[in-house]
Amino acid sequence: MNPRFAMAFQYYVFIVFFMHISVLHALALNPMIGNVTVKCIESERQALLALKQGFHLNNNAWLSSWGHGDNQKECCNWEHIQCSNETGHVLKLDLHVSDHIVRAGSITTALAELHHLNYLDLSYISFNLTPSIPIFIASLTHLRYLNLSHSGFQGKVPHQFGNLLFLEYLDLGYNSLFAEIPPQISNLSNLVYLHLGSNSFHGNIPPQLGSLLSLKYLDLSENGFNGTIPENFGNLSNLEYLDLSSSYQISLSSGLQWLSHLSFLRHLSLPKVNLSTANNWQQLVSGLSHLQYLDFNGCDLSDSIPSSLSSAANFSTSLSFVDLSGNNLMNSSLIFPWLMNSTSSLDMLNLDHNSLRGTIPEAIGELSSLEYLNLASNQLEGQIPISLFHVCSLRELDLSGNRLSGQFHEFAKALSNCNHKQLQTLKMGWNEIIGMVPDLSSFSSLQVLRLDSNGLNGTLHEGIGQLSNLRELRLGNNSLEGLISESHFSKLSMLLTLDLSHNSLVFNISNEWVPPFKLIKIKLASCILGPDFPKWLQSQHNMNWLDISGAEISSNVPNWFWEFLPTMVKLNLSHNHFKGKIENLPLIPQSALQIDLSSNSFEGPVPAFLSISAQVFLSNNMFSTANLFLCSNVSANTEYLDFQIITLEDSSQIVG
Known part of the structure; x- marks a missing residue:
């Protein structure tokens, strides 16, 4: 899974699991008492059949247990249905069957007949004949769980949703909802989980959201909001997950001080939010002692703290994901020591496309859990720390586009000592790396190798032809020489990009040779x-x-x-x-x-x-x-x- 979303996905699974367990426990959904089966209520059975009929299903297997047959009279035994063990009322309707869109017709008003429904999941069902969220869903006032995500809904969120006072979980993400979020959402004081991301909401982020004091999960990402982040978000003291990432840039009214009140925050994602006025952002982040995921990509950040604050006592030791790429960070002696407090858990660090000057500290090798490191497109100089290649968990390393120097065979030797079975991407192009290219055949997982525009010399070892997972090989603009034979490509069946240009290499290949690869880009x-x-x-x-x-x-x-x-x-x-x-x-x-x-x-x-x-x-x-x-x-x-x-x-x- 892409590391940018791995932490978000894990936390989402946790929240969904927690909500499922709590709802199931609270509602006592077992339809059996001893050996006696509670019969479903006939009016609700007819409502379910009318609901199915409105779907106009082409898939006969889906909801096949719902029917008029003599052996189908007990609706509490139908798939995707759960009833109360005391009253027989339908309490749970979960029609989400997979993460693939199911095409259906319409949601009929028969759904409103399930007056006692506590749990409704219609996610991943596209209702082509019901383009907007039906207002009658708001009449299901006993709902605690409502998931309408990935359903293709357009238009506004009905302001009547403010009547769902018992709602704890609301997911409207990945639709085409627009206009502004209705202020009546602030009536839902029991909300723990709110996902409105990946829609087309615009206008200001409603400050009324700051009154939802029970919230632990808030996702407003990928919408069209403008204006500022409400300062009263600092009231959400129970918040553990916050994602405000957007393709439209929103800003702050008076800095990030509200973050200091979110002491339980584990996931913080604010990419593209204008944080240029947040002069103390590092100090505030250092105070989030539970933080695991931090994404400040493209936020116009600059260096903000003196070195005396780089090791704040409360700084999280659980931080595993950090993306500070695309900012205006300049002083490497500030940013690297600040991150060294997370040596036990940091596995993804992205600082590319900043203006970092100075050197990479030898202590970076102490990040023993590091899997992804991207320092590309900065102005770093000096020797590449050998300790970095002793981090045996590395999967991707990108140091390209700097002014770094060093002997490549020394780096390869360090890599060999670690036996990097996990390494998939190695990018060191456009630096001042010198030396010979050694045998890299032991790095069997390598998928991307970029060493272009350096000072590499000597011949290219035939062992490179054993990298069966290699997709991109870029060694152009070096001083390599010697013969290139069929053995250099013997197992490169996955190769898509080959760049050996501007070297002194001679191809010694027969006319009958059929390569194992199907290249897209060839630069020779x-x-x-x-x-x-x-x-x-x-x-x-x-x-x-x-x-x-x-x-x-x-x-x-x-x-x-x-x-x-x-x-x-x-x-x-x-x-x-x-x-x-x-x-x-x-x-x-x-x-x-x-x-x-x-x-x-x-x-x-x-x-x-x-x-x-x-x-x-x-x-x-x-x-x-x-x-x-x-x-x-x-x-x-x-x-x-x-x-x-x-x-x-x-x-x-x-x-x-």
């Missing part, structure tokens, strides 16, 4: 692939990016190759010695393609099918005419055309 510029056109490319039907420029190929381009163009976005064959004519082929129009055939020895007419491209580079060739090309539908697709220094029989064609 300046690698020696010639003199013949690489026939193995014929099996790469999925590629949309190919750069084999400067590859010392001097043959013709085979006709089968041009048939790949309609699905490609970039093709670079420049600075080779390609010769011969390019046969004109009928192709499906493609306007996104950038094609570079410059600096070769192509002859004959410029084929018309090249006009499918948005950008065409044909300079420094020996084409004889461009009539077919210029008279085609080039004006509709081509945005840039380079004919510079091209030999044509009649150069006036270009002007025309």
